[in-house]
Amino acid sequence: MNHLVNDIEVIKSKATKIHDVDFDNLAFGKVYTDHMLECNFKNGKWEEPKVVPYQPIILDPSAKIFHYGQSVFEGMKAYKDNNDDVWLFRPVDNFKRLNISSKRLAMPELPEAYFMEGLKTLLQVDKDWIPKKEGSSLYVRPFVFASGKGFHASPADEYKFIIACAPSGAYFAGKIKVLIEEKYSRSANGGVGYAKAGGNYAGQFYPTQLAIEKGYNQVIWTDDVNHENIEEAGAMNIFIRINDTLITAPTSDRILDGITRKSIIAIAEDKGIPVEVRTIKVHEVVEAAKNGSLKEMFGAGTAAVVSPISGFGYKDKDFSLPELENNYASYLKKRITDIQTNKAEDPFGWRYKV
Amino acid sequence: MNHLVNDIEVIKSKATKIHDVDFDNLAFGKVYTDHMLECNFKNGKWEEPKVVPYQPIILDPSAKIFHYGQSVFEGMKAYKDNNDDVWLFRPVDNFKRLNISSKRLAMPELPEAYFMEGLKTLLQVDKDWIPKKEGSSLYVRPFVFASGKGFHASPADEYKFIIACAPSGAYFAGKIKVLIEEKYSRSANGGVGYAKAGGNYAGQFYPTQLAIEKGYNQVIWTDDVNHENIEEAGAMNIFIRINDTLITAPTSDRILDGITRKSIIAIAEDKGIPVEVRTIKVHEVVEAAKNGSLKEMFGAGTAAVVSPISGFGYKDKDFSLPELENNYASYLKKRITDIQTNKAEDPFGWRYKV
Structure with a gap:
């Protein structure tokens, strides 16, 4: 059933993969939660973001991401404390840097509310996926890429902004x-x-x-x-x-x-x-x-x-x-x-x- | 019906889009032919290439192409002469450069036969799409990208090599x-x-x-x-x-x-x-x-x-x-x-x- 959380539409996954995950032995960025945020840029503007079931991305072979490298990303971590409250670290700085990156690659900048409300909504929906174990966290990956078509070396006319999340352990083991x-x-x-x-x-x-x-x-x-x-x-x-x-x-x-x-x-x-x-x-x-x-x-x-x-x-x-x-x-x-x-x-x- | 051309498997498209195309007024790289070559790198090796109907590419949101920019391409042109013979220009040089590019981006190099036989087979299958008008040609776009998954900044374990083609006019109009x-x-x-x-x-x-x-x-x-x-x-x-x-x-x-x-x-x-x-x-x-x-x-x-x-x-x-x-x-x-x-x-x- 679809419903709104923080004014963001949420389409819930029918099943969960969470029981397949060994939260005591998490690698870095290898398993993904049940949902993702999706937001499309078309006709010169960003459409409203939605939380949708984690799902494949379908693109034409001429989509410019495959040819001209228009892609930017951010990395963030969400933590859950002993009261099950969920915390991010300086997320607005990630938002700002994503737009700085996008601008340099001639990609459209995102509205802050789409990023921040979309991010919070996704984390609320997938809250159970946030590890509590020390050294673990939910790695959060916002990214934007060119989905518009064409074999012409010029900026695309369509883009996708996605946030996907992966419960993760340490990035490096030891020194x-x-x-x-x-x-x-x-x-x-x-x-x-x-x-x-x-x-x-x-x-x-x-x-x-x-x-x-x-x-x-x-x-x-x-x-x-x-x-x-x-x-x-x-x-x-x-x-x-x-x-x-x-x-x-x-x-x-x-x-x-x-x-x-x-x-x-x-x-x-x-x-x-x-x-x-x-x-x-x-x-x-x-x-x-x-x-x-x-x-x-x-x-x-x-x-x-x-x-x-x-x-x-x-x-x-x-x-x-x-x-x-x-x-x-x-x-x-x-x-x-x-x-x-x-x-x-x-x-x-x-x-x-x- | 599937059949072999030059030892390459060909899965023919059920319909053609060719009648929608205005061959007298071609832009550059905006319309695509009925077929494409597809070849996957999995488990440490390139699988055999196939000519398949031109179709969307389906990828996990964690596919490394979206995050770490592992993508290389080539640009070539195919021409048809007055006898309807089809010509390429120094295609082995494009093959060699594709591998030089791939190596620098820590991507697997392609076997020459997969590139050359795949290319020739695709052009034979889509031969009717090659324009004869002066200044027009079939622009041929071989590309390789990381389809393997993971939010870890390291080379992917799976890749796709695709050749797609677009009947095209001039890239720049005039000086x-x-x-x-x-x-x-x-x-x-x-x-x-x-x-x-x-x-x-x-x-x-x-x-x-x-x-x-x-x-x-x-x-x-x-x-x-x-x-x-x-x-x-x-x-x-x-x-x-x-x-x-x-x-x-x-x-x-x-x-x-x-x-x-x-x-x-x-x-x-x-x-x-x-x-x-x-x-x-x-x-x-x-x-x-x-x-x-x-x-x-x-x-x-x-x-x-x-x-x-x-x-x-x-x-x-x-x-x-x-x-x-x-x-x-x-x-x-x-x-x-x-x-x-x-x-x-x-x-x-x-x-x-x-």
Whole structure:
């Protein structure tokens, strides 16, 4: 039966898949809930979003998503606390960034109410799918792509905005080893690196495969001119601790403005940790590793939250990081997840009740 | 009824849409033939391709094409001569480049026989759709994309290779005006600019829209560091004639190795036109425009063939190109299309009979 929730039409699934899911052993992003939000852009405007049963997407072979890469996405997590209240983390920032990404790819921007009310309604309908187990969450994937037709390299005239959800465990298991890239690049000056555009990810897969073959988990991207500056890790921003100072690269047209990144900066500053947002030279990190002042490196992103790095490779040499007892990564990870999961006060006003 | 053509299974469409098509007034890439080639990559290998009725593609919302931009394509044209023989132009080069693109995006490479036999079979089945009118052709679009599932930024485990065809007229109507880009960029050193990756196109749409709003048709991309060097036009490579010398930029990891580009170079050299493949500075083109030595500019690509440029904009100034009677663009366009359409000898061995 169809009904309205928050003014959003809901078409309920006739059956549930929830009993097939082992919530104690969740992989990342591999099983999907019973419903999804769907919203279509046609004739120059967004139609009203609907919650519908999770279902296949049917597209003409000429749909521009297959040819010209017009696709953007966001990543968010929903948490359920001990009172079964549901929480999101800074969701309006995801909404804003989705539109920033869309604009750069010549895709139509979404109205805030369609995103936010659609998101809340979907989470209410699929509330039972939100894991409570520590380290697990409901990964929420809003995405927009070109569904309009044509073998002409120009923006599509039709788009789809979907939100799909996947109860998920950890993105990385344990600490990761990274390779500082010397040949390949993720993004260009004046390019789309700051957007969460699909094409930014596909371009990273091959260099990442080469790094994996050498025994690393991820690539640390550097500038495309001389590979002298540390930029980001593709699915994460990068933080580097030299002595007691926490350093991260400034955002730019090449580097994603990560929501976890800026939250980590705020938490660290609130704690009195010296934070520097500035260009990080590769040689500076290598020198610091050699002289012992390099204390920590970690990635920060929605999927991986805070992902400690055990060591890095550069120019065929491996550098190990020390195991510190009172490390920043553990503190920052606990602090941000406690806020996200309603286990601690939220002095920043980031938590958002669904 | 299913049957085999060139060892490829053919499932024929029950009806034809051909009588709805106005072959005298064809747009570019907007109507599609009755059949398509379909080939799936599953369990680590490509399954045998089939010709099937042109039909929608059905995908899970978590299919990686929607999220991580794993998609590559090719553009080709099929021509029918006065004897109703069907011709392609250097199709093995398209096959090779498709695999080069796929490799860079961590996608599986196709066997040559699946591409070539599949292509020929499809063209035989849809032969009636190939226009004979001058300036028209059957635009052929092979593409590969990630159909495998998962909200994890890593290569998909399943892919689809499709060839779809669209009887098409001219890509551009008449001469075009271009804007030399000073802010945005198409590709990075060490990036995917040399691949025909979907994401390379989406990133160009917004800057191109801005150029169109200023009265231009296309952007001429420059290097992402200082915007000092002319690179390509996104859907075309660029040729510049200064006095009697024809100049084009060398291919690189940022610039597509265009099949029309290299054919134009060969035809020009064969004709005795001095050709230089070298870095072209923006200031050199501006100077040449000012002192009258800039004689021609044109784009070269499969869709647009040879597309003459009437003028360019740079730093808020417009520069016009002269109207030359015996211009290279007209000669080269006629020479290449005469070879493509079997109206002239083919000393290069480029034409390929289907």
